[in-house]
Amino acid sequence: MSAPLIVSIPHRLGREEATRRLKAGLTRAVSSIPVLKVDEERWEDDRMVFRVRALGQAASGHLDVADDHVRLEVTLPWLLQRFAEVAQVAIRNRGNLLLTKRS
Template sequence: MSRPLVVSIPHRLGKDEAVRRLQSGLSRAASTLPVLSVDEERWEGDKMFFRVRALGQAASGHVEVAEDRVQVEVTLPWLLQRFAEVAQNAIRSRGQLLLTKKS
């Protein structure tokens, strides 16, 4: 089993607003990336569990929302491990866009 990929994204929205924004964020992100499809997205309180598919490979993980940060943890299959750095950067940049406070 490979080590999970962990990305922490700080925000200033508060927990409730961050959860609200994230509840539609994964499906929206998948719709803009043709190689990504969402197999499962399940919320339990402030934590979302998900399973996605990219390049025919399944990856699973969870998103934990705190008052001042969101932590994403994804376990990638060995075939996608070589794209871990690209995935980490994509998760961080999309997350920051989604969690940026609009004036």
């Protein structure tokens, strides 16, 4: 099994506001990436469990919201591992936009 892709994004919003922004913004963020489809998105308190599909490959993971950071962990199939570095940068950039812009 492959090592998970882990992205940690710091924020100063507190857990409640960060969770609110992520719940509202994730659907918009995913819709702007044509090759990505969300198969499952389920929130359990401060954790989102998800399954996504890209290029015919499924990936699953979770996102944990803490008081001062968000940590995303996703296990990619071998085909998508080739795009892990690009995905990590894109996830961090989108996350920073959601967690730092004023609402």
